[in-house]
Amino acid sequence: MTDDPRSDGSDGTTDAGSARRSRAAARDPPRSQGFLTDRRVALGVTFLVAFCSIAYELVYSELLTVFFGGTVLRYSITIGLYMFSLGVGSVLSAQLGDPESNFLRTEVYLAIAGPAGAMAIVAINSVPAVTFPGKGPLVLACSHVPILVVGVLSGFEVPLLTDLVEDREETIFASLGRLYPRRIVRGVLGIFFAIDEPDQRSFSEVLGVDYLGSLAGTVVYALVLYPRFGIVVTVFALGLLNALAALAFAAWTASGAARTLSRPSAGQLRAVVVVGLLLTGTYGGIVGHPDAVDRAVTTTYLERAIEGEFPEGTADVRALSYDTTPYQTALTYERDLAGHADTETCLHLDRAIQFCDTWVDSYHGGLVDVPMTTFDDPSSVDVLLVGGGDYIAVDHLREYGASVDQVDIDGEFLELARERELFRQYHDDAHEYEKLNTTVEDALTHLQETEKTYDLILLDVPGARSDETLALYSTEFYTLLRERLTDDGLVVSWVYTSGDHPTHSKVYATTVREAGFDRYLPYYVYDDLDGDGDLEPGERFYVLSDGPTPEPDLDRAESEYVREHADRFDEWRWRSLPRYRGVESNSIFHPNYDVIVDY
Structure with a gap:
């Protein structure tokens, strides 16, 4: 050399x-x-x-x-x-x-x-x-x-x-050069390339x-x-x-x-x-001081971002707590909105609002109580709850005596919900419910591994806001849900409204139809969302089925909210899932990014 x-x-x-x-x-x-x-x-x-x-x-x-x-x-x-x-x-x-x-x-x-x-x-x-x-x-x-x-x-x-x-x-690679089999490496390279003595560049x-x-x-x-x-x-x-x-x-x-x-x-x-x-x-x-700095910067930004969702000068947001887990960020805050008499306490996960104390009952009444009233004997119902890490849905299910298997990927958030007073005042220590079995695991993986079937599957999952949630809106996921239903089983989920998100709604309907569901029962829950004293449509829900079409009997509801507002629910009418020409379903292996909702 x-x-x-x-x-x-x-x-x-x-x-x-x-x-x-x-x-x-x-x-x-x-x-x-x-x-x-x-x-x-x-x-x-x-x-x-x-x-x-x-x-x-x-x-x-x-x-x-x-x-x-x-x-x-x-x-x-x-x-x-x-x-x-x-x-x-x-x-x-x-x-x-x-x-x-x-x-x-x-x-x-x-x-x-x-x-x-x-x-x-x-x-x-x-x-x-x-x-x-x-x-x-x-x-x-x-x-x-x-x-x-x-x-x-x-x-x-x-x-x-x-x-x-x-x-x-005295180089690093010169030292390494004495460790690897130089002659063998040069021989292999010589099969595919013309080699020479290294020029030490x-x-x-x-x-x-x-x-x-x-x-x-x-x-x-x-x-x-x-x-x-x-x-x-x-x-x-x-x-x-x-x-x-x-x-x-x-x-x-x-x-x-x-x-x-x-x-x-x-x-x-x-x-x-x-x-x-x-x-x-x-x-x-x-x-x-990583925790203090991260909390100060992030909460300040999130406060301003949430205020920016409302007309200028009509919202005042004050952060109460900020926590991060491997899967999401959780911000609890108080907000005062112009025209609202009382201060609201709310929860944000990542960039999406989850609930405020003024309408937490209406959301869970729609997710849990309405579908539970389709069963003659709710105490005999086996329920799979996907998500629901705040345990509030579990508390509602406890009122009916149902058996609940809960699957949530975020164990740290589950622990947070067990300890924080904001959650405890709504779930009343539902994590101690004797007929609850909680598994910390990815829902798709859990569905692939279990053979158990359920009378009711409730989806209390994040919105389709990024690639991380695409699997929860895929044909593979909904196919597994359908396979885990009993003969008379139902799947219930909150959904985005077609008026606000038409492209997402078309892809979602196509995806669910391709997974084997052919009928859905839509309904809204109502609440005074703008503080003017009148009720407006809030969250939208779908009950999905590939067979039975039971109608809810709200007189059976254990929810005070549902009984009080029973006359506000639309007339129950099962519908066929629509077909859309030129719209492709969302699959894990062939994702359709139109299903992602971007505000």
Whole structure:
């Protein structure tokens, strides 16, 4: 290998990295022998910066999913834009000289731009409800700018680091080269490619470590950072890592070559150190108090977002508690609405309202009590409750003496509902009901594994707001529901109204029909939703069947709400599920994203 002229660059190669190194050598005096010869440090920095860059993009993807929905779409666009901007940054890096100084600047800029980009996405989507032509596309486009900024800056890193890594001795991959079966690997590669003795290019080594850092970033983000810290604190933790990388590199540079730096370079180095220290201190304080910071930022945003759902100046929202689980965020809050005499206490899960204390009885009366009155002997009914983690539906079922199997994926939310007073005042410790069996498991998996059949299946599940809930609105899921029904069994679910969400309703009806259901019984529950003293239609429900068509007898209801408002329910009329030309069902393997509802 020492006979290969390429090993010392003496063959006159004209690649961009060598050209930059030649220019740098002409400008700068020789560095001390110890400067950057320990390539383990340089490659360690490469790993760290790659880790941060890909994790920033994952944070942006998650934020964009929160605001715009469509997980697959958002992650695909984010990664595509990131890869494109990496290429742009790599091309632009050819214009950069002085790799030490520019690498330091890049890390400082990333330490600022990464967290600032996340906050910018939040701010852009928190603009008051002012409408103007083209607002939607403009907000969407501006929300993607941080992806490009971080991508271009990250694109500078590999070329700059490649210029800094010159000596092949004591490298990570040189060490690894003594571990893997080199002859076997070269033999396998020789089957498919023309091979030669390695030319010891530093670019290959830096790029390999860069890819390794990207892998680590994706894994650690998914398994540690996001579940532990959430989006807000995670992005500042990444900024802290970038700032620390800049400080460490600055200290390393100064210790190895301080006597060779010109006065302007030394001044620039001091400026970088000052900025890095300020960022490190600020971000360190944030990361040191993750729960308080996440709660403060998120609740403030959610308060403003909920107020933005109403005409300006008509709503006042105050957060009471904020909790995160591996599957959702739970916000409880008080709201005062213009025209409403009393303050309401409400629950939001992710971006969707679940209930307010003024209409919690009407929702559960529609979900539980109305269908339970179709049975002559409710105490003999076997019920499968999918979701219902607040245990309020269980409390209603307890009034009928029914046997209940509950399946909910979010064990942490179940525990939260058992402990918090907001829930306990409505479920009355229903989790202790002796005929309740709760299983913490994904509903689709549970239905695939169980052979038990039920007289009634109640779906108290999240709305179709993102890709994560697509399976709950799929032909496979509803096929399993139908297969788990007894001969006279029924499925009941709340649904979006066709007037507000016509596209979703068409896909949903097509999906349910394809799963084997052919009839449905629709009805509304009524409540005074606007505080004017008059009742308005609230939640919409469907009873689904592929056989029996029983009519509810509301005189049997154990719900005071249902009995009091019995005359408000529409005339019971079973209908055939409609067919829509050109509308495809939603399947797990062939998803129809039109089923997703975007507000």
